Amino acid sequence: MVYRSNSNMNEKEIFERICKGDEKALEFLYQKYYRMMTKLVISNSGTEEEARDIYQDALVVFWQKATSGNLVLTSKMSTYIYSICQNLWRKELDRKKRLSNEEKDGSVTLDTDTAEREKIIAKCIDQLGETCKKVLMFYYFEEMSMQDIADKLGFANTDTAKTKKYKCKKKLDDLVKAQYSEHDFLD
Amino acid sequence: MVSEKDFETLDHYVGNRLNAHEKAAFEQQLANNTELQQALAVQEQIAGGLRKARAAELKQMLKNVPVSSLPSQPSLLGRIGLWAAAAGVAGSGLYFYFNQDDTAAVPATASTTEIKQDVTAVEPTPQEEAVQVPAETHSDALKKTEPVAPKTTTDKTEEKTAERNTIEVYDPEADTENSNAAAATAEESPRASTRSTIVAETDATNKKYNFHYQFKEGKLFLYGTFEKNLYEIMEFFADNKRTMFLYYKDNYYLLNDENDKVKSLTPIKDPALVKRLNASRGH
Numbered sequence: 001m002v003y004r005s006n007s008n009m010n011e012k013e014i015f016e017r018i019c020k021g022d023e024k025a026l027e028f029l030y031q032k033y034y035r036m037m038t039k040l041v042i043s044n045s046g047t048e049e050e051a052r053d054i055y056q057d058a059l060v061v062f063w064q065k066a067t068s069g070n071l072v073l074t075s076k077m078s079t080y081i082y083s084i085c086q087n088l089w090r091k092e093l094d095r096k097k098r099l100s101n102e103e104k105d106g107s108v109t110l111d112t113d114t115a116e117r118e119k120i121i122a123k124c125i126d127q128l129g130e131t132c133k134k135v136l137m138f139y140y141f142e143e144m145s146m147q148d149i150a151d152k153l154g155f156a157n158t159d160t161a162k163t164k165k166y167k168c169k170k171k172l173d174d175l176v177k178a179q180y181s182e183h184d185f186l187d
Numbered sequence: 188m189v190s191e192k193d194f195e196t197l198d199h200y201v202g203n204r205l206n207a208h209e210k211a212a213f214e215q216q217l218a219n220n221t222e223l224q225q226a227l228a229v230q231e232q233i234a235g236g237l238r239k240a241r242a243a244e245l246k247q248m249l250k251n252v253p254v255s256s257l258p259s260q261p262s263l264l265g266r267i268g269l270w271a272a273a274a275g276v277a278g279s280g281l282y283f284y285f286n287q288d289d290t291a292a293v294p295a296t297a298s299t300t301e302i303k304q305d306v307t308a309v310e311p312t313p314q315e316e317a318v319q320v321p322a323e324t325h326s327d328a329l330k331k332t333e334p335v336a337p338k339t340t341t342d343k344t345e346e347k348t349a350e351r352n353t354i355e356v357y358d359p360e361a362d363t364e365n366s367n368a369a370a371a372t373a374e375e376s377p378r379a380s381t382r383s384t385i386v387a388e389t390d391a392t393n394k395k396y397n398f399h400y401q402f403k404e405g406k407l408f409l410y411g412t413f414e415k416n417l418y419e420i421m422e423f424f425a426d427n428k429r430t431m432f433l434y435y436k437d438n439y440y441l442l443n444d445e446n447d448k449v450k451s452l453t454p455i456k457d458p459a460l461v462k463r464l465n466a467s468r469g470h
Contacts, residue, residue: 026245027252031386034254056249060242068203121236133240140202140234141241169198176233 011077018066021142021152026063030056033078037085044089054092058084068143117185124175132168139165189226197227201234253386253406385420385431389413398452400433402444409433410449421467432464439464 009017009028017025034055041051061084065071073080125133134153138144144152150161179185189197193216199205200213217223387407393399396410407420418435420442431442438454439461455461 023245023248027249030249030252031254052250056246059249060245063245064238064242117232118236118239121233122240125236125240136237137241137244140237143203172233176229180229 015066015073015077018063019069021067021138021144021148026059029077029081030059033081036078037082040082040085041089045093046089050089050092054085054088057088061088064141068141070143113185116183117180120179120183120185121176124172124179127175128168128172131164132171135161135165135168136172189222193223194226197223197230201227201230253388385422387418387420396449396451399449400440400442400452401447401449402442403447407442407444411452419468421464423467434464434468 009025014025014029014032018029037055037058038048038051041054042048046054058081062071062077062081125136128136131153135149138149138152146158146161146165149155149165150158153161155161155164196205196209196213200210205213217227385407386405387409389409389411391410391412393410398411400410401408409418413435418433421432421434423430423432429444431444432455433440433442433452435452440452440454443450455464
């Protein structure tokens with residue numbers, strides 16, 4: 001028999017690949033612990049949909065920590081991710097409870113100003129080209145070094161990555177500022 | 188007006204690129220400069236938007252990853268221990284069954300216990316979890332345990348701090364899961380197993396194939412009108428070989444993953460093998 005699945009990848013290898021920003025390793029991890037993590041939510045009064053949502057959010061948090069070099073694993077990856085799931089689900093349950101209480105009290109408050117700003121920024125990000133989006137996301141979310149950004153996006157060197165990042169950020173800033181002043185958000 | 192230099196430092200601050208000393212110096216400067224504070228607010232909103240967009244992108248990517256959506260069956264969960272024990276027994280039986288020409292390689296007097304350590308069946312069924320965790324342990328951990336955070340070196344200020352200081356040191360795999368140890372030692376121990384995750388999908392729409400199977404792109408496709416939750420995939424590892432069986436409606440079928448051709452499912456008739464497979468399923 002020659003079939004060998006990814007399950008032969010060990011913990012260390014998966015973690016190292018994730019730290020390097022290998023999305024395939026993240027997908028593999030997602031499959032590997034899907035049952036275990038979703039069961040946590042399902043057996044604590046959550047639906048499968050909620051369970052999937054929490055697990056995906058947890059993996060995104062884990063990915064961000066790992067890729068940005070802000071994570072020193074002192075336990076198994078599954079233990080760490082499981083803890084994130086627990087905390088996210090606990091927060092979600094609190095949020096639901098709060099929401100239901102607020103509905104009862106009729107005291108639901110919406111921060112429309114913040115929501116509007118977020119909408120504007122999302123719209124401006126959408127107006128950027130794909131490479132610009134990637135450069136900025138890798139810089140601010142994964143906190144990648146310029147060298148890693150250059151490697152990942154096939155730029156000649158770090159200077160090219162720096163210039164690209166500068167120009168893309170400038171473009172985004174300008175787009176946001178223009179929209180903010182239209183909405184009187186710049187005071 | 189914020190100077191070019193200050194703006195650059197501001198960007199590094201928002202991008203979390205300053206060391207502790209630079210950060211403290213910048214925060215001191217910030218405290219006395221309202222213009223800088225306003226610029227910071229805008230930059231944090233922009234960086235926050237980028238982070239949110241990236242998180243959404245990654246989440247979407249995960250949403251597209253195929254996972255078996257078959258629900259867990261509580262009745263099966265109760266059989267975990269039995270599976271582990273029976274698998275050892277069946278594993279040894281199957282090992283001898285498939286290696287009849289090579290029996291001299293294994294001492295005939297090898298005890299069941301010894302074999303059990305080497306040959307284990309994993310992922311007995313796709314309905315089961317890859318890693319089994321008792322439900323009540325989850326529940327207790329969620330409700331009672333005092334959280335302790337795994338060590339992180341982050342000093343981020345944004346809201347992506349769901350795990351903060353409340354992460355519990357709890358090993359969901361400690362009691363029942365040995366996938367990592369097995370994976371780590373897979374090379375040294377040729378008969379050790381890893382907990383692979385066979386993703387099985389059923390397809391009842393194919394007119395040509397009504398009781399067939401196929402291994403394609405690392406997934407198992409079952410063609411025909413398979414009733415959900417009534418089939419199980421059994422894996423056995425011996426001498427670096429993986430042998431898989433499908434159990435469906437009281438019959439066992441050998442699954443050959445050597446190529447991606449569609450193959451028909453033929454029930455195993457050999458009473459000795461059926462008996463061993465039954466034993467491994469706890470019947």
